[in-house]
Amino acid sequence: xxxxxxxxxxxLMLVFGAAVIINRNPVASALSLVVSFLALATLFISLNAYxxxxxxxxxxxxxxxxxxxxxxxxxxxxxxxxxxxxWIASAGGIAVALAFIIQIFAVVGRLSIANQTxxxxxxxxxxxxxxxxxxxxxxxxxPFQIIGIVILVATVGVIMLSRRESR
Amino acid sequence: xVRLGDYLIVSGILFTIGFAGxxxxxxxxxxxxxxxxxLNAASLSLVAFSRFHVDLTGAPNYNAQVFVFFIITVAAAxxxxxxxxxxxxxxxxxxxxxxxxxxxxx
Numbered sequence: 001x002x003x004x005x006x007x008x009x010x011x012l013m014l015v016f017g018a019a020v021i022i023n024r025n026p027v028a029s030a031l032s033l034v035v036s037f038l039a040l041a042t043l044f045i046s047l048n049a050y051x052x053x054x055x056x057x058x059x060x061x062x063x064x065x066x067x068x069x070x071x072x073x074x075x076x077x078x079x080x081x082x083x084x085x086x087w088i089a090s091a092g093g094i095a096v097a098l099a100f101i102i103q104i105f106a107v108v109g110r111l112s113i114a115n116q117t118x119x120x121x122x123x124x125x126x127x128x129x130x131x132x133x134x135x136x137x138x139x140x141x142x143p144f145q146i147i148g149i150v151i152l153v154a155t156v157g158v159i160m161l162s163r164r165e166s167r
Numbered sequence: 168x169v170r171l172g173d174y175l176i177v178s179g180i181l182f183t184i185g186f187a188g189x190x191x192x193x194x195x196x197x198x199x200x201x202x203x204x205x206l207n208a209a210s211l212s213l214v215a216f217s218r219f220h221v222d223l224t225g226a227p228n229y230n231a232q233v234f235v236f237f238i239i240t241v242a243a244a245x246x247x248x249x250x251x252x253x254x255x256x257x258x259x260x261x262x263x264x265x266x267x268x269x270x271x272x273x
Binding site for chain 2: 003006010013014017018020021026029030033036037040043044047048049051052055056059060063064067068071072074075077086089090092093094096097100101104105108109111113114115116117118119120121122123125128131132135136139140143147150151154155157158161162
């Protein structure tokens with residue numbers, strides 16, 4: 001992966017990620033999130049993780065974003081009116097975020113392996129669906145079944161939450 | 168050449184953007200989107216480490232990719248439940264603004 005392509009996708013992902021929290025209109029935020037997720041999918045593919053990149057596009061940019069847009073349009077949310085912003089809370093949040101990013105830079109700066117480039121792969125990763133599926137059904141069989149239960153519980157819970165009271 | 172640290176820094180900045188969004192924004196739907204950004208940042212550093220640790224057969228470490236698969240699944244379930252709660256709340260209160268929802272505030 002050329003460095004130019006990496007920095008282009010990373011910049012695209014970060015700029016549109018920032019646009020998500022800066023935009024006042026929720027629809028614009030949701031569409032910025034789609035671009036951010038697509039750029040992240042290209043980063044996954046640049047790391048030879050084809051399967052993860054594809055399910056990133058299918059699940060996030062497809063399913064989850066349609067869900068977000070559907071809810072925004074269902075609730076008919078307009079761009080927020082300018083409220084009197086709670087400056088102390090906002091400044092506190094930004095200060096904690098800044099402290100966090102400084103810590104990230106400090107830790108990565110001291111990490112000795114952070115300066116190494118990625119070692120070359122001896123074989124193609126185009127069969128990674130096979131490899132991940134093998135792991136899912138052997139080493140991670142129990143977590144895989146628990147995930148199935150989680151999705152079932154989420155489905156039943158969503159139906160219960162969105163049902164109208166019939167009393 | 169791109170180093171491992173570059174991916175980790177980009178992932179850290181993305182996590183910080185999501186974190187700042189959760190702390191600063193007051194619209195519940197935007198807060199959920201910022202949560203998604205944070206989960207994705209974690210996935211990015213996991214996949215970077217997966218590619219970095221090449222095993223003896225010359226393949227990347229697939230354990231991290233299985234973990235990312237689980238993260239994506241749980242995130243999908245979490246967003247579905249969160250948005251259902253937002254819809255139920257909107258039906259009751261006609262707002263998605265956290266400062267209008269202070270019934271449980273001490």
